[in-house]
Amino acid sequence: MSEGERMPQHPVGFVEAVLVVVADIPSGQVATYGDVAALLGSRGARAVGGVMAHYGSEVAWWRVIRAGGRPPAGHAEAARQHYEAEGTPLLPAENEDGYRIDLRAARWRA
DNA sequence: CCCGTGACTTTCG
DNA sequence: GCGAAAGCCACGG
Numbered sequence: 001m002s003e004g005e006r007m008p009q010h011p012v013g014f015v016e017a018v019l020v021v022v023a024d025i026p027s028g029q030v031a032t033y034g035d036v037a038a039l040l041g042s043r044g045a046r047a048v049g050g051v052m053a054h055y056g057s058e059v060a061w062w063r064v065i066r067a068g069g070r071p072p073a074g075h076a077e078a079a080r081q082h083y084e085a086e087g088t089p090l091l092p093a094e095n096e097d098g099y100r101i102d103l104r105a106a107r108w109r110a
Numbered sequence: 111c112c113c114g115t116g117a118c119t120t121t122c123g
Numbered sequence: 124g125c126g127a128a129a130g131c132c133a134c135g136g
Contacts, residue, residue, distance in 0.1 A: 033117080034118070043119085067119060071117090073118095
């Protein structure tokens with residue numbers, strides 16, 4: 001179907017769309033907020049984070065990370081448990097998070 | 111309808 | 124490679 005083009009936000013709300021995309025991310029892989037927003041046809045990376053903050057409790061929020069391979073602010077420890085449990089490729093880091101995600105190998109592609 | 115906020119992104123020095 | 128500033132988008136009051 002000649003789709004490929006961004007679909008107008010019509011049948012579902014922004015929140016629903018985000019939850020659907022996150023649910024599509026396979027285990028062991030991750031996607032950045034910007035990627036998720038892009039799949040929705042929008043650039044509201046922050047808006048995506050806002051959805052996770054209120055509705056993320058029902059989805060694999062740890063599979064959605066920031067650019068650079070860093071986990072959500074304030075949730076690095078909780079996310080790390082999920083990454084190790086699912087076999088997500090991680091890398092050592094000296095920052096507060098204590099680790100970093102190997103986007104090169106773990107980034108999900110729709 | 112205007113303003114402020116936020117689990118962000120990208121560019122510049 | 125890191126820190127600071129500006130930009131963008133959706134939502135609540």
